[in-house]
Amino acid sequence: MDKKTEQKKVFLDIVQQLRQLIKMEEIQAGEKLPSERVLSERLGVGRSSVREALRSLELLGLIETRHGGGTFLASTHKHQLVEILSMFILEDEKSKKDVELTRQIHEKEAIRVISCTETLRTLPVWDSFFVKLEIEGTINCRDVLREIIITAGNRLSLKVWFQLAAYDGDRLNRNSTEEEKIIIQTMLKSMQLGYEKEALQAYEQWMKTVQSM
Amino acid sequence: MDKKTEQKKVFLDIVQQLRQLIKMEEIQAGEKLPSERVLSERLGVGRSSVREALRSLELLGLIETRHGGGTFLASTHKHQLVEILSMFILEDEKSKKDVELTRQIHEKEAIRVISCTETLRTLPVWDSFFVKLEIEGTINCRDVLREIIITAGNRLSLKVWFQLAAYDGDRLNRNSTEEEKIIIQTMLKSMQLGYEKEALQAYEQWMKTVQSM
DNA sequence: TGTTTAAAAGTGGCCAGACCACTTTTATCT
DNA sequence: AGATAAAAGTGGTCTGGCCACTTTTAAACA
Numbered sequence: 001m002d003k004k005t006e007q008k009k010v011f012l013d014i015v016q017q018l019r020q021l022i023k024m025e026e027i028q029a030g031e032k033l034p035s036e037r038v039l040s041e042r043l044g045v046g047r048s049s050v051r052e053a054l055r056s057l058e059l060l061g062l063i064e065t066r067h068g069g070g071t072f073l074a075s076t077h078k079h080q081l082v083e084i085l086s087m088f089i090l091e092d093e094k095s096k097k098d099v100e101l102t103r104q105i106h107e108k109e110a111i112r113v114i115s116c117t118e119t120l121r122t123l124p125v126w127d128s129f130f131v132k133l134e135i136e137g138t139i140n141c142r143d144v145l146r147e148i149i150i151t152a153g154n155r156l157s158l159k160v161w162f163q164l165a166a167y168d169g170d171r172l173n174r175n176s177t178e179e180e181k182i183i184i185q186t187m188l189k190s191m192q193l194g195y196e197k198e199a200l201q202a203y204e205q206w207m208k209t210v211q212s213m
Numbered sequence: 214m215d216k217k218t219e220q221k222k223v224f225l226d227i228v229q230q231l232r233q234l235i236k237m238e239e240i241q242a243g244e245k246l247p248s249e250r251v252l253s254e255r256l257g258v259g260r261s262s263v264r265e266a267l268r269s270l271e272l273l274g275l276i277e278t279r280h281g282g283g284t285f286l287a288s289t290h291k292h293q294l295v296e297i298l299s300m301f302i303l304e305d306e307k308s309k310k311d312v313e314l315t316r317q318i319h320e321k322e323a324i325r326v327i328s329c330t331e332t333l334r335t336l337p338v339w340d341s342f343f344v345k346l347e348i349e350g351t352i353n354c355r356d357v358l359r360e361i362i363i364t365a366g367n368r369l370s371l372k373v374w375f376q377l378a379a380y381d382g383d384r385l386n387r388n389s390t391e392e393e394k395i396i397i398q399t400m401l402k403s404m405q406l407g408y409e410k411e412a413l414q415a416y417e418q419w420m421k422t423v424q425s426m
Numbered sequence: 427t428g429t430t431t432a433a434a435a436g437t438g439g440c441c442a443g444a445c446c447a448c449t450t451t452t453a454t455c456t
Numbered sequence: 457a458g459a460t461a462a463a464a465g466t467g468g469t470c471t472g473g474c475c476a477c478t479t480t481t482a483a484a485c486a
Contacts, residue, residue, distance in 0.1 A: 249437075249438065250437075264438090278437095278438065278439095280437080280438055282436095282437070283438075
């Protein structure tokens with residue numbers, strides 16, 4: 001009848017029951033869950049089965065465990081689903097070009113969103129980049145892009161971006177060259193003024209120089 | 214030194230090692246993995262730890278286990294993240310919105326790429342959609358979007374899209390309404406003619422109607 | 427020889443108990 | 457009251473066992 005009760009595998013059933021337990025007892029993020037031994041007894045299953053369920057949720061970042069301390073419900077932003085997936089998806093993805101292009105898809109969209117949003121494009125953080133560029137003459141490329149993605153406000157997009165950016169490695173995580181400095185300034189300034197098209201053009205130009213490195 | 218060796222928890226280490234093993238031995242989707250007992254011996258850990266890792270991957274749908282048969286590498290489209298996500302994470306409205314927006318980011322980029330590429334926008338497949346719309350009067354929304362993503366040619370973007378599209382479930386996987394029919398036709402026609410801006414406008418309009426369902 | 431059938435081996439599912447390392451609580455002493 | 461040490465609680469891991477199910481192997485049969 002009930003899908004949750006006729007579950008074949010105990011550990012999957014436990015995952016479900018844990019979910020109910022969290023809901024029923026109104027366990028909030030950061031709060032403690034019953035111990036493995038207690039859960040084992042309460043649910044009438046072996047401790048190893050409880051552990052299989054808990055470890056599954058831990059891999060997803062849904063719970064946190066502290067050795068000797070206990071098991072705690074994790075806060076939403078710590079979920080690792082994207083990380084886990086990317087681990088397996090990026091692995092068999094042969095084309096680095098696809099990774100690069102996909103990363104850029106998210107960056108371009110972020111630039112569009114910011115350019116079109118008054119409250120975002122007028123943030124003081126963009127000015128701080130200008131200051132940094134003038135004083136130090138250079139800036140970390142990855143930092144600029146990261147700030148753009150973060151500001152755009154899509155948390156999922158951010159997570160995806162982090163994975164993809166990590167894949168590219170040092171090509172982004174470096175200081176900008178003299179040539180890039182001008183392009184970045186153009187891009188940021190256009191973005192600030194809400195000139196979406198110009199900002200994207202500068203971005204494309206930037207990525208071309210990056211690519212030729 | 215090595216992040217993978219200084220891993221605190223054995224089961225997380227095993228997840229990593231399983232990933233390497235799959236890569237090294239070139240295990241394809243549907244093929245069998247070593248048995249739990251063999252893995253236990255080969256990795257020099259207890260069988261229960263191996264099981265914690267395997268059960269974690271099973272919850273994600275990355276592997277399939279058959280009682281008495283063995284453990285098999287699952288095909289990409291069987292990942293269950295969707296179910297898990299909706300179960301634990303998608304409670305909050307903001308997350309759902311992020312999933313939708315991120316999916317649309319990939320769709321919009323695909324439309325741009327196709328619109329700007331002669332060889333892609335002139336493909337006969339778009340005409341076949343028109344024919345289908347005329348004859349049957351409707352078409353599966355998801356099929357249209359999928360074809361667009363596929364045609365754009367970024368395999369990684371495609372994989373990401375598949376995952377995201379799965380969340381939305383029935384909102385996309387259905388036949389188009391009479392209202393949508395016109396919008397889709399406009400979008401496809403604009404794309405065929407290389408009118409990027411118009412195609413995107415139609416797309417945005419489409420998504421608005423979808424959203425209001 | 428080829429087919430069917432039964433036994434054996436292989437494999438996942440689950441549990442009980444043990445020991446260790448670490449953390450939290452409690453009780454004790456100063 | 458505060459510091460300290462003992463005890464209890466908790467996760468981390470391993471071993472070994474038993475069951476149920478599947479696959480392989482071997483034997484019996486036609």
